[in-house]
Amino acid sequence: MTMVEREAELALLEALLAGAVMGRGRVALVDGAVATGKSMLLHTFAEQAIELGALAVSATGSPLERDMPLGVLRQLVEDAPLMPQERERALSLLDEGVRAVKAGDVDGRPRLDAQLVSALCGVLLELSERCPLVLVVDDVHHADAASLLCLAYLARRLRLARIVAVFGHSDQARHTDTYFQTELLRQPHCRRVKLTRLSRSGVVAMVARQVGREPAERLADEWYAHSGGNPLLVTALAEDYAELARSAQQQPPAAVVAGEQYGRAVLACLDRGDPRTARVARGLAVLGDPGSLDRLLGIPATDVSRDLHALTATGLTSLGTFRHEAARQAVVAAMDAEERAELHRRAAELSYGAGASPGVVARHLLEAGRVDAPWGVDVLQEAARSALRAGQVDTAVGYLRLASQVCADETRRAKIMTLLVRAEWRINPAAPAGRLAQLAEAMHRGSLRGSDAVVLARALLWHGRVDDARDVLDQVHELGGSADPETLAELLVARLWLRAAYPPFLAGLREAPGEAGLAGIVSVSASRRLESALALAEVLAQGPREEHADAVERILEGSGLEEMSLDTIENSLLTLVYAGRSDRAVPWCDLFAAEATARQAPSRRARLAAIRAEIAVRRGDMPAAERHARSALKIIPVSGWGVAVGGPLGVLILALTAMGRYEAVREALDVPVPDAMFQTRYGLHYLHARGRHSLATGYPALALRDFQRCGDLMREWNLDTPGLIPWRAEAAEACLRMGQVEEAGELARAQLDGGVPDDPRGRGVALRVLAATLAPAARPPLLRQATGCLQAAGDAYELGRALADLVETYEALGEYRRARTVSARVRAVAAECGAPAPDAAPSPAGDAEVAPRPPAAEPVGALSDAERRVASLAAAGYTNREIATRLYITVSTVEQHLTRTYRKLGITRRADLPLVLEFDDQAAI
Structure with missing residues (x-):
């Protein structure tokens, strides 16, 4: 096998062997840092020995056999091709030598008779007379002392023998007797071969x-x-x-x-080196820097410096740190658990004494798994707060869990557990559920008070534990005037939050003293929370106002996710949504969702996804609504959503129903929901969605029941605004399906009468339903108003429904050309919102033959902008007066524009106007 950057060294050994074959024995000491290729070089050289006319006899030292007398020499003898009589004699000599070593030593060296050593070495010298030998001893620094004594003797006497003795030696080893290296290197026939790391x-x-x-x-x-x-x-x-x-x-x-193999290689490098060097490596892996390693390990600084140099020479470290984090992690993972914990405990003390940051000290405490020092809990708390500010939620949870376990003060432990609940909530609201009972007990014992108790109450409500939550808040209220401003601020914000999300709970709650004048003394953060909660409550109770939208945008502007609680963001975004300003909520929601992802806060990301789903369904983008709702329910499982599950689940049902995917809706409806959900705002969304599904699948009576129940609760809770749920229009549609036209008309008019000017969506939905209660001839004006409102509101799905009703009305009136014109717009809107496209509007026999041909592009292009706008509306069926009102011009001006349009297009009547899409598909319907 060809070696890399070892050709010169291998050539040197081959040259030594060539001389030995001629009777000039040589010794080579191959040394270098751990794992620099010494073994590979020796192995390659031994394999090539036969090609160079020699036999290789090898042995390997091992730290496990260092106390085995003559163990390495025995390996050489057993590997040598000896005659049976020679082998028997050699083994007998080895046994005699072992007995002599075990009998005692002199001056720390094994007691071996010189004649015995000479006889043992003579076995190999005699063999070399028959055939040149290559003696290879790898890891000689791990050889036993008796073998080293014999090998040193042999090295001195092979100068005129046909032997090359090659010893592999780590230059960081401490266990080889110094005299062995000295004896080798002082011999004139010994050559040192130094291996370095690869370039x-x-x-x-x-x-x-x-x-x-x-x-x-x-x-x-x-x-x-x-x-x-x-x-x-x-x-x-x-x-x-x-x-x-x-x-x-x-x-x-x-x-x-840097994966599994790399980690194993790192550990192999340490195993092959000196045990103390490995210990220094473990200390460095724990401490992170070499500054206090001597005190951490209790080793003199000079020895630590020497071992650090050895690690650098090996290639494991550079500038006092591991070359790769995977190397450090491998070393830590391989440590004995008890040793690792003790090193981290001592590292925590050293770091604290050196003034390290709380995060550094807390990391060591967490790894140690215990806190002995009195300052430990303080450090863990401060480190947890810093980690939360940096978005490192999992790390903060680990610090707080340890702090709560070791804290002896019950009151303080309750506060730590409250902070832990808040941190775990960012990951999954279901995670801290098991701690709520402990906090409730602490509340009863008086260990949990003030704003922390309000946090507990809200967590209990989330999980539907209404009675426990009321008990907690009642105890907070009993504090009366002794409550601190922070607690009073939390109470006031909580009451507004309850008003918008849990109205029945608020009804049975006692007033807290001192709340009325609190707004002027709370912090900026609390003031923002208060203002956003108040804006949401007022929008839900009174309907949308422009000032509400402006106020919450001021709150959101320039604020990061960590600069305020998620409640403030949620309240602000929902204020925009329920005020009909979904388009303004989209960029904010996306911005905070991206920040939640970056900060590794799954719970926040899921709650923002639920809001994003609500926005999408109100804009008629049903595929996006489904996507965001499923994302919310995936990030946080249904069990973790508590009573709030009605929000994302309701949107999912609405979106799937609108897209006609009823089988998927049934799966969503099979998801179990808590009974307490129906006493919350989230339950209203669920009822609305379930009613929509019943209506779409042919069960109008069931739908009406859900819509009416929704309305009853909204009136009871003083949340009766179409911006939340247009339940009257929905109930009216159910009545129409049941043939109750008069009741439907009353419900639709009631929604129109109770609406506000800033709610075009609610008004558009009501106008569409009201038109359905009238005769076909009376419907077009209302439907055109409905489409105008819904287009302004940006709800593509409801706009499509209104347009579809307009198509049906035109067909009933025999105006097939207009029906066909609007039908094209219906299909475009349906594709936009992911809803099934309606069937094409039919036309009577022969209609295609008598339909007027659209004019050429050139005449249409001759119209002015004003003429095109008027002609577009006229082609869509608007009267001259309606056109004048819509375009803010006089009726006479409309007539003049039409006259000029007819002349330019060469037509004589309104019915001959080109299709609306030839003009402006956005301006006319």
């Missing part, structure tokens, strides 16, 4: 043999940086790369991969 080009050449030239050269800097030129590490990196390339089966990896 950059050598690394590339070695990698190229395993993975090919292109990735070897493309990633040359990485191969070299991660391996340091250590052949063992280079080979391991190449194996990891090749394994990943095979599994990818497409594009090759874009970077060097």
